[in-house]
Amino acid sequence: MITVLPVETPGLGDRTYLAHDGSAALVVDPQRDYDRVTALAEAAGVRITHVLETHIHNDYVTGGLALAREVGAQYLVNADDEVSYERTPVHDGQVIEVGDTMRVRVIHTPGHTHTHLSYALEADGEQVAVFTGGSLLYGTTGRPDLLGPDHTDTLVRAQWHSAHRLAKELPDETAVYPTHGFGSFCSATQAAGLSSTIGQEKRTNTALTAGEEAYVGQLLAGLDAYPAYYAHMGPANSHGPGAPDLSPPSVADPAELRRRIEAGEWVVDLRDRTAFAAGHLAGSLNFGLDGPFVTYLGWLIPWGTPVTLLGETAGDVAEAQRELVRIGIDRPAAMATGGPEDWTGGAPPAAYDRATFGDLKAALAGGDGIVVLDVRRDQERAEAHIPGTVHIPIHEVPGRLAEIPEGRVWVHCAGGYRAGVVAALLHARGRDVVAVDDSFDTARDLGLCAPAHPAAARAATETPETPASRGTLPTPTPTTTDDDRQEITI
Incomplete structure (x- = not known):
């Protein structure tokens, strides 16, 4: 047997x-x-x-x-x-x-x-x-x-x-x-x-x-x-490749965390997007362990950039470290545990707003010229989108920051995780952001979406039955x- x-x-x-x-x-x-x-x-x-x-x-x-x-x-x-x-x-x-x-x-x-x-x-x-x-x-x-x-x-x-x-x-x-x-x-x-x-x-x-x-x-x-x-x-x-080194990295104090951020290194907060938006170390980025953490961190980071991990517990850092070695990011530069109050050195935590598609609909109706950034992939966009939005797929955002218009940026994706990643990235660069943490199905239900692109509609009708x-x-x-x-x- x-x-x-x-x-x-x-x-x-x-x-x-x-x-x-x-x-x-x-x-x-x-x-x-x-x-x-x-x-x-x-x-x-x-x-x-x-x-x-x-x-x-x-x-x-x-x-x-x-x-x-x-x-x-x-x-x-x-x-x-x-x-x-x-x-x-x-x-x-x-x-x-x-x-x-x-x-x-x-x-x-x-x-x-x-x-x-x-x-x-x-x-x-x-x-x-x-x-x-x-x-x-x-x-x-x-x-x-x-x-x-x-x-x-x-x-x-x-x-x-x-x-x-x-x-x-x-x-x-x-x-x-x-x-x-x-x-x-x-x-x-x-x-x-x-x-x-x-x-x-x-x-x-x-x-x-x-x-x-x-x-x-x-x-x-x-x-x-x-x-x-x-x-x-x-x-x-x-x-x-040899065996991975999963031993804990050195612990960074608030001064070292600030120095690393100012040097252009990545300081990554592993908490979920709700906690991060409510309060975080200014300049840090957010790739929550509750989603496809390693895929999007590995996709967006300039290869070779040192990474410092911020987790609520040492176990969170160890989990992230294990995921990172799988794609060849072998050793975090440093780590810190706790929460924003432990990482800021006494400075007030940074924060930004979260919203639903219902909130976005109300804001659009207000006619105040807000910027809406859609960070979904091209195929998702072709199936349905909100008219007038700026479309930059998440993996292209770091190289196309200059294309995002001035003003308050409402960032959305299909479910909230990618929007949170991009909102954190923009906020770390000084932009005023709102992370839309909602299912795109809600945008459809609210009548915010334009019809599917004809080619996407044809592809949908031609798709064979799935198992x-x-x-x-x-x-x-x-x-x-x-x-x-x-x-x-x-």
Whole structure:
């Protein structure tokens, strides 16, 4: 009997997997903070003998090399990947024995990258699972544009053929375990569901239900921006990252915090946007741990800028530090805990207003010439927007500050998190801001929105049914453990 234990990394929308037969274990696509995996193996009483990479990752720094070295496991990486470290090179069709009962077949599945691999797991002569990395996801596939526009057309077509190869070579009951697709920007579209099989994907995945040209057209039309820090992940993974240092950083007093802000460093408040707006250290920024903290911090920060973390507790700082090492921000410059009264050195905390879309509607009706800044992505804007608003996607705001008109700036997004990030950034630069902390659905209900752009409306009508709308086939039954991790027994 084979047990597959997913290790969730929700901040990045990824999963790592540990599969074992009660004795030997393999690990697929481990995150940088691999201590979560070794703890899981220890709890299961198994020895990790093989660490497998499906591809050179673009969205996080791998922990694979350091994990393999620590536990003495073989580190499997595509023989065609150019890396600067010793590994066990593997190629299409190769079969690896893992322990006494597991066999892994290497399948070349290009599309997300040129050298992407999937790993089909066989136990006791039966095909039980396939680890698909960034290739076949739940209801979708990995995006093909992360290597640049010169590669996109080749990769998107390769992705379609890779999906069909998996569907042809593997039995319908084979469980599918992708790395991406749980909110990751590596997913071409939002993946659906938490588990699946090859048979289910044949029924619901556009790559398998649409012809090649239709799939290519739909996938490319749906691509949007992805985080800027992705540019640094591939080189880091090819070079061979070491183990992370998760020891606490030094503690900064108010004078040091002020000095760092005045030097242009980032001092990041980890509290939620409500607490931050009510009172904070002037000049600090807000990336709350209650949202996609690491994605947006990594996306907006000028790479290499020192980061100091402000948290209510040391545990909050440790959580943020763990998320940061996953994208290669290895050591915070400093930390401080408590609240604004502990960080300001006696100065009054800075603050700004929060509002709803109802408040915004009233302000617009007042005709006082307010500035409304929409920081959603282009595709969100095309679906619906408030007429007369300034549109600068969140990731473009730092480079386009001069385009924001003078006056009080009301910042909105789709739910409030991104608006809070941008409001804090503008406020730190001396702007008068209001953060709209509300669902954009409310703006629609209040009649604030213009109709959808014709192209967006057409895309909406042409979008095929999703797995959620069409129903699903039976899938492996998850059992929630004490730490809320899914344990799937095949």
